[in-house]
Amino acid sequence: MRVRRSASLYFALAMLFGVAVLVAVVPLLPVYDPYKQDLGASLTPPFEMIGDRLSLFGTDQLGRDILSRLALAGQVSLFIGLATVVLSLFIGVALGLIAGFFRGWPDTLIMGLADLQLSIPRVLILIAVAAIVGSTIPVLVLLLALTSWVAYGRVARAMAMSLREREFVLSAVTQGASATWNIRKHLLPNVMPQMLIVGSFELGQVIVLEASLSYLGLGIQPPLPSWGLMISEGQSYVEFDPWLSLLPGICIFMLVAGVQFLTQAFTSETDAEGEPAPRPTT
Amino acid sequence: MLKFVIRRVGQSVLTVFGVLTAAFFLVRLAGDPVVLLLPVEATEADIALMREALGLDEPLIVQYLTYLRNAAIGDLGMSLRQQSPALGLVLERVPATLELALTAFVLGIVMAFGIGITMRLSTSRRLRAAILWVAFIRQAVPVFWFGLLMILLFAVHLRWLPSLGRGGIEHLILPALTLATYELALYLRLFNASLGEEQKQDYVRTAYAKGQTRARVILRHMLPNALLPLITIAGLNLGVLLGGTVVTETVFSWPGVGRLIVQSVSQRDYPVVLAGVLVISLIFVVINLVVDLLYAVIDPRVRLA
Numbered sequence A: 001m002r003v004r005r006s007a008s009l010y011f012a013l014a015m016l017f018g019v020a021v022l023v024a025v026v027p028l029l030p031v032y033d034p035y036k037q038d039l040g041a042s043l044t045p046p047f048e049m050i051g052d053r054l055s056l057f058g059t060d061q062l063g064r065d066i067l068s069r070l071a072l073a074g075q076v077s078l079f080i081g082l083a084t085v086v087l088s089l090f091i092g093v094a095l096g097l098i099a100g101f102f103r104g105w106p107d108t109l110i111m112g113l114a115d116l117q118l119s120i121p122r123v124l125i126l127i128a129v130a131a132i133v134g135s136t137i138p139v140l141v142l143l144l145a146l147t148s149w150v151a152y153g154r155v156a157r158a159m160a161m162s163l164r165e166r167e168f169v170l171s172a173v174t175q176g177a178s179a180t181w182n183i184r185k186h187l188l189p190n191v192m193p194q195m196l197i198v199g200s201f202e203l204g205q206v207i208v209l210e211a212s213l214s215y216l217g218l219g220i221q222p223p224l225p226s227w228g229l230m231i232s233e234g235q236s237y238v239e240f241d242p243w244l245s246l247l248p249g250i251c252i253f254m255l256v257a258g259v260q261f262l263t264q265a266f267t268s269e270t271d272a273e274g275e276p277a278p279r280p281t282t
Numbered sequence B: 001m002l003k004f005v006i007r008r009v010g011q012s013v014l015t016v017f018g019v020l021t022a023a024f025f026l027v028r029l030a031g032d033p034v035v036l037l038l039p040v041e042a043t044e045a046d047i048a049l050m051r052e053a054l055g056l057d058e059p060l061i062v063q064y065l066t067y068l069r070n071a072a073i074g075d076l077g078m079s080l081r082q083q084s085p086a087l088g089l090v091l092e093r094v095p096a097t098l099e100l101a102l103t104a105f106v107l108g109i110v111m112a113f114g115i116g117i118t119m120r121l122s123t124s125r126r127l128r129a130a131i132l133w134v135a136f137i138r139q140a141v142p143v144f145w146f147g148l149l150m151i152l153l154f155a156v157h158l159r160w161l162p163s164l165g166r167g168g169i170e171h172l173i174l175p176a177l178t179l180a181t182y183e184l185a186l187y188l189r190l191f192n193a194s195l196g197e198e199q200k201q202d203y204v205r206t207a208y209a210k211g212q213t214r215a216r217v218i219l220r221h222m223l224p225n226a227l228l229p230l231i232t233i234a235g236l237n238l239g240v241l242l243g244g245t246v247v248t249e250t251v252f253s254w255p256g257v258g259r260l261i262v263q264s265v266s267q268r269d270y271p272v273v274l275a276g277v278l279v280i281s282l283i284f285v286v287i288n289l290v291v292d293l294l295y296a297v298i299d300p301r302v303r304l305a
Helices: A007-028 A066-102 A104-118 A122-133 A137-163 A167-174 A179-215 A227-235 A243-266 B002-029 B033-037 B044-053 B060-072 B086-121 B125-139 B143-157 B169-199 B202-209 B214-236 B238-251 B257-266 B270-298
Strands: A048-050 A053-055
Touching: A007 A066, A007 A243, A066 A104, A066 A137, A066 A179, A066 A227, A066 A243, A104 A137, A104 B002, A122 A137, A122 A179, A122 B002, A122 B238, A122 B257, A122 B270, A137 A179, A167 A179, A179 A227, A179 A243, A179 B143, A179 B238, A227 A243, A227 B143, A243 B125, A243 B143, B002 B060, B002 B270, B033 B044, B086 B125, B086 B169, B086 B214, B086 B238, B086 B257, B086 B270, B125 B169, B143 B169, B143 B238, B169 B214, B169 B238, B202 B214, B214 B270, B238 B257, B238 B270, B257 B270
Parallel strands: none
Antiparallel strands: A048 A053
16 A cells, blocks of 8 residues: 555645544543533624633534534544444455355355345435434444445455465365365455455445434434534524534534545555546445 | 346345335334334323234234235325325325436536536646546535535525525525535546546547547547446436435425435334335336346346346
């Protein structure tokens, strides 16, 4: 993997640095309190004084400090995004390698399931299940992971199918190595780099999905803040207090764009003209 | 070809069957369907009555078969909030959703086509890079927030367009643009990449060697070949578009299936939620089927695969 010192790298680092400061440094500040309501100071615009202290990003309709809420929401989003990527990578790699190494009925079964999932819009599966099962953070992570393993699974399967014909695997097989040993020692290390690239593409998608679900009221439940939920709460005030929905949107953008552009800089998938390489979304 | 059609149609039927089955077991897995299906304020007597009415005293397999039979004749249960069949409520909203999704779909393709060609015809690398960067940045913006930005700019600030509801063409512009630009970003990048791929081919060099003009090589030789991947991705991406419609409808209070689903969730009207999800899935499966069959007509290699 080669890092190109390109504009996209610096842009990505700037975006991610902003998010890192928000989620790591803001909670250390003395003014940090995402839950304290102050109805007397509700809907304070950014950069105005509340009493004797400056309110950097203003307050929401209940007078809660927006900066603090953005920070906590960022931690929640990052946690859900990373946990989902780890879990779905695990599921996807396991199923993909099994399908690609054994072929036959396990392959038919696993890829049939993948095709079934791909034939329904992902958001709809999430809405239906979240509506009926409810949405706590563990449920959300599980749901997002179960709907996003296919991306890893398909790539892992394709790679396993070509790897199993290679000499080093064939020689291990003829010497009596078991399938599990082969998968663990020979296939897994070879597919992991590719899986991490898929994972970084997926991270942005998962974060947007979580924000969309929260926006629809099916993700993070109040009083816990979430960027998507804050945008939806702010939408009623969009005419006179637009910052309520603008600020959380900027946070989502910084995180997603940061991850996207960083992946771009790390993969050499750019064409000769330094244009970002296209990829289909799931 | 007939074999391909039969196999592909069979696959679609299997998918619909799979979705129906998943929906059935999802409701059962989530707990007592009666408690789930009834409003919170239901009494013991209501629960017993409903249990009998729904045939929940029957074995699971019998329930499942009854459910499939009912679904096959279009009976997906009654809405819990309005005294009418869930499917009917959903079908009323389908035209609005299709209007929005198709407008956005066509708008996205047409814009991608126009801008993509312009990009290739122009000799300015900066212009091309700039357009692609904008497309890349657009892809990092969630649909619902982009919609809100559009409302803020065109409805609140400039007061050019209405922000909510469905009506004349002026109501359609903002939600359709919101959806279309997301698609556009993806299409543009793919279209550009596939044009770039074609540019390296021998036939392009031959065409230039024959002394043909740049415009003619691009429009007559490269364009037809570069269109195929665009059509495939556009078809595949309809799922994302339909999913995006659900969110966009909520942002713009567009009275489509997506908004109905989201409203029904907050009213705990589960039969309507499931009916909505099933209908959108069905639309999606049918569109995918049509795209695949069309594709097989255009490109014979697909049939043989």
